[in-house]
Amino acid sequence: MDNFSPVWSAIELGWNFSQKKFPEIDSGYSVSRVSVEHRGAYEIMGETGQREAALDTRLRDSALSQLDYPAVGDWVIHTKNARHDRRVLITEILERDSIIIRRSPKQEPIPQIVATNVDILGIVTSADQPLDERRLERYLVTAFSSGVVPVLIVNKSDLKGTVQRANYVRTQYPELEVLETCGIHGSEGLGIQEITGDGLTVALTGSSGVGKSTLVNRLLGEDIVRTGEVRADGTGRHTTVRRQMFALDAGGVVIDTPGLRELQLWDGSGLNLVFPEISEFVDLCRFSDCSHNEEPGCAVLEALSSGLISESRISAYQDLSHDLKELRTQIEIYERSKRHRRDARP
Ligand SMILES: Nc1nc2c(ncn2[C@@H]2O[C@H](COP(=O)(O)OP(=O)(O)O)[C@@H](O)[C@H]2O)c(=O)[nH]1
Ligand SMILES: [Mg+2]
Ligand SMILES: [Zn+2]
Structure with a gap:
């Protein structure tokens, strides 16, 4: 059935051998890359061709968040499925570079x-x-x-x-x-x-x-x-x-990827790299939790009034910082309510 499916080597699929060793895996298992994810069904590409794949129950049961499921771009280890031979079973996601x-x-x-x-x-x-x-x-x-x-x-x-x-x-x-x-x-x-x-x-x-x-x-x-x-x-x-x-x-x-109507941040660790002209002053503010709105000794506002940074960039920076702070609060509340629901179970 798979005779007509093309096969791909890891390097053709983006594996960078000069930076990363290819894993050694047990016989009966292969490494492929996830090309499509759609509502819990996957398509993978690799040395065994293009295959449909499903999640091994052990992998599914151990998933704590969305991040623990395979996504497009993931390198995964898979094996034959005892029940349906058409779909292979993904048993492991290899560590992600990014x-x-x-x-x-x-x-x-x-x-x-x-x-x-x-x-x-x-x-x-x-x-x-x-x-x-x-x-x-x-x-x-x-x-x-x-x-x-x-x-x-x-x-x-x-x-x-x-x-x-x-x-x-x-x-x-x-x-x-x-x-x-x-x-x-x-x-x-x-x-x-x-x-x-x-x-x-x-x-x-x-x-x-x-x-x-x-x-x-x-x-x-x-x-x-x-x-x-x-x-x-x-x-x-x-x-x-x-x-x-x-x-x-x-x-x-x-x-x-489909067009994103809006891109809401999840991880803000790169914020200061995008606003270097602002982050350079952030550490100089008198208060370490300065919101750069009205606090005395705010180095960012000083830089603004001396024309070193632009108003629109500061307000963009503040909006994003605010969204990220808001997100952290929402996550805390969400996690707490999840814990409560779990604890309330008989
Ligand atoms: N004039 C022009 N039209 C383009 C160009 N590239 C794409 N299009 C047209 O833009 C429309 C949307 O393209 P599509 O690839 O579906 O956009 P996507 O939503 O970003 O994937 C189509 O009608 C394309 O023919 C280009 O370089 N010049
Ligand atoms: Mg498109
Ligand atoms: Zn400040």
């Missing part, structure tokens, strides 16, 4: 994995849309918090409007790589090839309609992913509904 997490769009304060073992997060924007600086900050914090290198991809370079944006980004983030791409004209200009290759995993994220799936198709050399029309207001319909990883002929993998 994990991109956002706050779940559900009401509960729980995390949602966007992708794991990612090297580069491509933040895709469209040249004909104004750059949303506040959105970009959230994407950058998410990337830095997960240990992933962000790259700004300004797609639709055939349309007008790129120059101004590139200037803003170059001034604000001198170290951020900016690629201009075009998903529909000629193969030249598809600069995204520069960041893909053997041993590399690139995940594309960004609003709906900016051309993520089109870029994935261009990298694949054929139209495999459905792409969508853009509405008159410039926003896209959600044509891509699930995250999916694809192996590239030229080596490495790319992960396509």
Whole structure:
């Protein structure tokens, strides 16, 4: 049955052998990479081809949070399933090099994995849309918090409007790589090839309609992913509904994601890296828990009044800090109520 399924070596699927030893595993087991996760069902790719997979009960029973389940990008160990031979059983998730997490769009304060073992997060924007600086900050914090290198991809370079944006980004983030791409004209200009290759995993994220799936198709050399029309207001319909990883002929993998209406932070550890001009003053405030609103001896407010930092950046920084603080409180309350419910059980 699997005779026609292509097989992939680990390096083709993004394993970086120069940085990490491949695990030795028992006979009867294999290592593959999760390419799709959909409501508890998985698709994996690897040396045994493309397979459907389910979770081993032991793995499922030991999961304490969303983060303990396999996600797109995970390397997993699997074995034959005694009951259904079609689906293999995932018995273990290999340690992750990086994990991109956002706050779940559900009401509960729980995390949602966007992708794991990612090297580069491509933040895709469209040249004909104004750059949303506040959105970009959230994407950058998410990337830095997960240990992933962000790259700004300004797609639709055939349309007008790129120059101004590139200037803003170059001034604000001198170290951020900016690629201009075009998903529909000629193969030249598809600069995204520069960041893909053997041993590399690139995940594309960004609003709906900016051309993520089109870029994935261009990298694949054929139209495999459905792409969508853009509405008159410039926003896209959600044509891509699930995250999916694809192996590239030229080596490495790319992960396509559905457009995120909003990206809510889960991990804020990268915040100061995105606001270096502000964080440089934070430690100089008189009070260690200074909220930089009105406290005496606030070095951030002083820097603001002497024109060293901009008002909009400070308010963005404060909004994000506030969201993160709020999230911590919500998590505490949520965990406490979960414990209560557990303890109340007979
Ligand atoms: N003009 C232009 N249109 C593009 C380009 N890339 C994608 N599109 C169009 O933008 C629309 C949305 O593309 P899609 O890949 O579905 O966006 P996604 O939601 O980010 O995956 C489609 O109609 C594409 O044909 C580009 O470089 N230039
Ligand atoms: Mg898409
Ligand atoms: Zn302060």
